[in-house]
Amino acid sequence: TQLLEQSPQFLSIQEGENLTVYCNSSSVFSSLQWYRQEPGEGPVLLVTVVTGGEVKKLKRLTFQFGDARKDSSLHITAAQPGDTGLYLCAGDGDAGGTSYGKLTFGQGTILTVHP
């Protein structure tokens, strides 16, 4: 059974601070995705990382995929109240890559950014 452990589970910070969310697994995934989810809505895809060691930037968000494709991190610089939400990491399929879209999600990190 593939499992993803996400930490921290809760994060409450002040506007302008930096933060990092971690996503760790003992399994290898064909890709890893990060989502943001607002209350009562479905998850919205932020980024997909595929290659071990890959780094992707999306404005103030930086995503890294571990060399062994088992772990990932999300770093937010100068957080803003609009960043508040639930952040989810999800591993896609298995190393063979045939069952794509069958996502294994972490428990999520609830981020609150105070003005």
Add this chain to the structure above:
Amino acid sequence: DTGVSQDPRHKITKRGQNVTFRCDPISEHNRLYWYRQTLGQGPEFLTYFQNEAQLEKSRLLSDRFSAERPKGSFSTLEIQRTEQGDSAMYLCASSSRRFTIYFGEGSWLTVV
């Protein structure tokens, strides 16, 4: 691109009743997925279709759950004899290629 559409958005039902959710994927997306999410947890995979074929079902999908995608377009998820433990948000998602999957806004089910 109108996005993944789910209906109804909210459903309150009495224990023992049957409920059905509908999902309309993004046009021409050949893969369609169902997930379930409870409060404080990430979504859990239930099942997926490629066109009209149901290719995989999770152990979470008990005999009371059935999903169909009869013409390879929209899909329905039916829960028979609902139980309080079925209360959750049921998410539908679709994709046409690897690494990009789009979720709908979800259907909230409350069993009282």
